[in-house]
Amino acid sequence: MATEEPLFAMPPPRLLWQPATIGAIALQTPRVKSFFFDLAQPFAFQAGQHVEVRLTAPDGYQAQRSYSIASAPATAGVIELAVERLDEGEVSPFFHDIAVVGDSIELRGPIGGHFVWSLADGGPLLLFGGGSGVVPLMSMLRERAAHRATLPTLLLYSARTWDELIFRDELLALQRHQDGFELVFVLTREPARRERDYARRVDAAMLGETLARIDGAARHVFVCGSNPFVETATGALLQAGLDATFIRTERYGQ
Amino acid sequence: MVTRGFSGRPRPQGSAGRVPPGQSLTDDFPVLSAGPTPRVATTDWAFTLKVGPKPIARWSWAEFNALPQTTLTRDIHCVTRWSKLDTRWRGVTIDDLLAAAGVAAPTGYTLAHSFDGYSTNVPTADLVGGKAMIALAYDEAPLAAEHGGPARLLVPHLYFWKSAKWVNALQFTARDEAGFWELRGYHIHGDPWREQRFSGD
Numbered sequence: 527m528a529t530e531e532p533l534f535a536m537p538p539p540r541l542l543w544q545p546a547t548i549g550a551i552a553l554q555t556p557r558v559k560s561f562f563f564d565l566a567q568p569f570a571f572q573a574g575q576h577v578e579v580r581l582t583a584p585d586g587y588q589a590q591r592s593y594s595i596a597s598a599p600a601t602a603g604v605i606e607l608a609v610e611r612l613d614e615g616e617v618s619p620f621f622h623d624i625a626v627v628g629d630s631i632e633l634r635g636p637i638g639g640h641f642v643w644s645l646a647d648g649g650p651l652l653l654f655g656g657g658s659g660v661v662p663l664m665s666m667l668r669e670r671a672a673h674r675a676t677l678p679t680l681l682l683y684s685a686r687t688w689d690e691l692i693f694r695d696e697l698l699a700l701q702r703h704q705d706g707f708e709l710v711f712v713l714t715r716e717p718a719r720r721e722r723d724y725a726r727r728v729d730a731a732m733l734g735e736t737l738a739r740i741d742g743a744a745r746h747v748f749v750c751g752s753n754p755f756v757e758t759a760t761g762a763l764l765q766a767g768l769d770a771t772f773i774r775t776e777r778y779g780q
Numbered sequence: 781m782v783t784r785g786f787s788g789r790p791r792p793q794g795s796a797g798r799v800p801p802g803q804s805l806t807d808d809f810p811v812l813s814a815g816p817t818p819r820v821a822t823t824d825w826a827f828t829l830k831v832g833p834k835p836i837a838r839w840s841w842a843e844f845n846a847l848p849q850t851t852l853t854r855d856i857h858c859v860t861r862w863s864k865l866d867t868r869w870r871g872v873t874i875d876d877l878l879a880a881a882g883v884a885a886p887t888g889y890t891l892a893h894s895f896d897g898y899s900t901n902v903p904t905a906d907l908v909g910g911k912a913m914i915a916l917a918y919d920e921a922p923l924a925a926e927h928g929g930p931a932r933l934l935v936p937h938l939y940f941w942k943s944a945k946w947v948n949a950l951q952f953t954a955r956d957e958a959g960f961w962e963l964r965g966y967h968i969h970g971d972p973w974r975e976q977r978f979s980g981d
Contacts, residue, residue: 587788
């Protein structure tokens with residue numbers, strides 16, 4: 527784990543709740559919708575950070591959840607959150623079934639000072655996402671693209687099917703820029719559709735081949751997904767010889 | 781601010797008074813950590829007590845397991861908003877650790893250190909008096925690596941990031957020195973009942 531990062535020179539400001547208006551909603555996959563929030567008080571953030579969202583019932587009962595920011599710091603002012611519908615959930619069904627453009631939702635952030643990347647950190651940048659774990663990685667890729675950066679970057683993104691790949695078309699478009707961004711899709715329940723994609727669960731052999739596609743030694747490695755995905759991916763990366771201190775993880779529940 | 785169209789789940793019954801504000805109950809045991817799970821062999825394991833930079837006691841795995849052990853059943857609360865009731869732990873209380881080292885709590889603050897470089901700060905008063913332990917077992921089984929095994933700090937009355945996984949040292953400090961997450965925007969103390977999640981809460 528990295529311990530030589532720059533530390534806060536002074537205590538960070540208090541995180542205050544603010545109303546945010548839903549300016550647009552986009553269907554990303556059958557189970558994921560993006561919500562674009564206009565902030566009353568825009569804040570600066572780093573790619574990889576998250577926000578908290580708070581819903582309040584008429585009797586005062588509140589439900590709060592954390593969502594990673596999908597949009598890039600370069601487009602601050604509007605915050606995109608990608609919300610996956612969890613049928614047993616309390617907050618995600620509200621977003622999917624009830625929330626409409628114009629609704630006001632309370633939100634605070636940014637939160638998290640470890641799973642973050644900024645342009646100044648440079649590369650090579652290696653991103654490994656499982657399911658909705660791609661969201662904070664997307665913020666990093668969008669930041670890179672917004673600044674027309676060309677640092678060697680790779681995203682390996684695992685989902686069940688082609689249609690469940692969040693941001694799929696945007697990622698394919700980013701790869702067509704041929705600016706040093708390598709994209710590998712891993713489908714666990716369908717055949718691969720592109721030549722160098724995979725159709726099985728992540729394993730050490732796959733990650734070894736994938737690492738060989740990047741020029742230079744990895745300096746910044748981010749792994750985000752379910753705990754089994756993160757355990758498998760980080761285990762394989764360590765086996766492939768990567769230094770544990772370069773690997774940052776974020777895990778979603780069980 | 782009432783959210784249009786939001787009614788929420790049925791309000792929890794029966795666990796009243798046990799779930800801090802803003803938390804939801806889970807039956808799972810979610811795993812959260814900042815990096816890969818370290819695999820620490822018990823043959824390589826050692827635990828050190830320090831006052832400032834100076835080590836005052838050190839135990840091997842066998843020596844540590846020979847210390848008096850205590851079972852605690854406690855509710856735990858993660859800052860990511862899950863709480864889990866009645867979790868069962870076995871380990872060495874900080875009181876017994878200090879007794880084995882032959883010292884009283886030397887300073888008012890403590891930094892816990894881990895094999896992977898993680899650290900977290902806890903006031904010493906939150907560690908003594910039977911409140912905290914170095915846990916070696918969960919549910920009567922050796923602590924799994926992804927839950928912090930071979931040994932983790934357990935401070936169940938504070939948010940669970942304070943219960944450092946893969947712990948290998950307690951360092952008593954003169955001042956309250958911020959640890960890993962505390963330097964990255966999280967609260968210096970972390971009391972779930974006061975919702976001390978982030979700096980300034």
